[in-house]
Amino acid sequence: xxxxxxxxxxxxxxxxxxxxxxxxxxxxxxxxxxxxxxxxxxxxxxxxxxxxxxxxxxxxxxxxxxxxxxxxxxxxxxxxxxxxxxxxxxxxxxxxxxxxxxxxxxxxxxxxxxxxxxxxxxxxxxxxxxxxxxxxxxxxxxxxxxxxxxxxxxxxxxxxxxxxxxxxxxxxxxxxxxxxxxxxxxxxxxxxxxxxxxxxxxxxxxxxxxxxxxxxxxxxxxxxxxxxxxxxxxxxxxxxxxxxxxxxxxxxxxxxxxxxxxxxxxxxxxxxxxxxxxxxxxxxxxxxxxxxxxxxxx
Numbered sequence: 271x272x273x274x275x276x277x278x279x280x281x282x283x284x285x286x287x288x289x290x291x292x293x294x295x296x297x298x299x300x301x302x303x304x305x306x307x308x309x310x311x312x313x314x315x316x317x318x319x320x321x322x323x324x325x326x327x328x329x330x331x332x333x334x335x336x337x338x339x340x341x342x343x344x345x346x347x348x349x350x351x352x353x354x355x356x357x358x359x360x361x362x363x364x365x366x367x368x369x370x371x372x373x374x375x376x377x378x379x380x381x382x383x384x385x386x387x388x389x390x391x392x393x394x395x396x397x398x399x400x401x402x403x404x405x406x407x408x409x410x411x412x413x414x415x416x417x418x419x420x421x422x423x424x425x426x427x428x429x430x431x432x433x434x435x436x437x438x439x440x441x442x443x444x445x446x447x448x449x450x451x452x453x454x455x456x457x458x459x460x461x462x463x464x465x466x467x468x469x470x471x472x473x474x475x476x477x478x479x480x481x482x483x484x485x486x487x488x489x490x491x492x493x494x495x496x497x498x499x500x501x502x503x504x505x506x507x508x509x510x511x512x513x514x515x516x517x518x519x520x521x522x523x524x525x526x527x528x529x530x531x532x533x534x535x536x537x538x539x540x541x542x543x544x545x546x547x548x549x550x551x552x553x554x555x556x557x558x559x560x561x562x563x564x565x566x567x568x
Contacts, residue, residue, distance in 0.1 A: 279368050290363035294346055294374055295339030295381070302556075303433050304334040309563045310434035310452060314441025316567055317448075317516070329392025330440050334433070336385025337401045341429070343378030344409040347371055352417070352478040358471060397440045404429035404436075420481050423464055430464075431457035434563065448516060455507055456559065461500040462536055463555035465493075469539070469548035494540035497551070501536040505529035508562050517566035524565035528558045 280286035311330055315322050346353065346364050353365035363369035382405060389398035412426035434452040439445055468475065468482035472489055475482055483489070484496040508525050511517055535551040 278366070279370075290369055291377060294343050294363055294369065294377060295335075296342040297339075300335050300338040300342065303338050304331055306456070306559065306563070307331075307334050307433040307437040307440075309560055310437025311440045312437075313563055313566060314438040314448075318442055320441060326393055326440060329388050330397070330437065333385045333388035333393060333398070333401070334436070336381040336388065337405060340378045340382035340385060341405050341408045343374055343381065344405075345413050347374050347378070348409070348413050349416075349478075352480070355478045356474045357477075358474050393440045394443055396443065396445060397436050400432055400436050400439065400445075404432045416480050416482065417478070420483065420485055423461070423468075423482055423484075426464070427457050427460035430460045448511075451511060451516075452563075455504070455511075455562070458500060458504040458507055459555065459559050462497050462504065462532065462551060463559075465497050465500075466539070466548045466552035466555065469493075469497075470545050470552065489543050491540065491543070494536075494543060498533070498536045498540050501529075501533050504558075505533065511566060518568055520568040521562075521565035524561055524568070528561045528565075532558050 280290060308327065308331060311327065312322065314320070346362055349359075350362075350364045350371070353359035353362050359365060364371060364374050386398050386402060389401055407425065408429040412422055412429065415422035415425055431453050434456050435445070435449045438449045438452055442449075465483060469489060472483065476488075483493045485493060487493055505525070508529065509522070512519060512521055532551070532554045535547065535554045539547040539551050541547075
């Protein structure tokens with residue numbers, strides 16, 4: 271790979287260089303992903319009468335952060351040329367030339383190795399294995415598929431749905447039925463969440479030849495209706511655990527209002543097709559998932 275020009279690179283050990291590595295890792299996104307994992311770990315401990323092991327909790331947080339950072343770093347190396355075309359991403363360190371491809375790859379590989387090692391050492395092998403699967407699917411399947419088909423969103427939803435499963439497996443040690451159920455709930459959550467983002471960024475994505483809404487039509491009624499239907503499926507699936515006595519009926523006092531608000535936002539988007547409605551829907555999804563996970567504890 272061709273090295274980028276060093277003219278605009280930050281000085282070693284500088285504050286600017288530190289910020290670039292945070293940007294490469296998508297630090298805020300990583301915190302959000304790991305937060306879901308930790309909630310599921312707490313859920314797994316509470317629902318099974320297990321004590322919270324704080325060393326394991328720390329390992330899950332640190333290992334998870336490193337694994338997500340690695341995935342994001344590999345993603346930005348692969349997409350550096352596409353990132354240059356979009357207003358939202360053109361200032362990322364690899365795309366802008368402030369960081370070389372080699373430096374970004376070294377950072378990503380080191381994060382992946384350390385993260386997986388921490389998960390194996392402090393959590394368990396199954397959680398580490400699922401994290402490794404997440405890296406491979408996100409980096410080698412979802413990332414290259416983004417420019418080829420809207421189906422990329424379905425592929426990307428697989429690693430995106432693994433965090434709560436990893437948290438549960440960290441607590442109980444097994445990939446059991448509940449672990450799979452949490453995966454399914456988070457999987458369906460991905461669609462209203464990510465399609466809302468894709469709706470907001472459609473113009474920017476088109477500059478890089480990405481099509482991440484349900485089909486190539488763009489901001490249409492048909493695409494908005496897809497978001498509505500997947501929101502409905504998410505709400506229904508979120509209620510299913512209550513039918514197998516995973517959580518109590520009181521969880522409905524959280525799931526129904528949170529789901530109603532999310533569905534209202536999805537219908538509002540279908541009605542006016544506006545970027546502002548998509549933004550409101552995106553924020554409603556951010557509230558929905560942690561609220562639902564915590565509701566199972568009621």
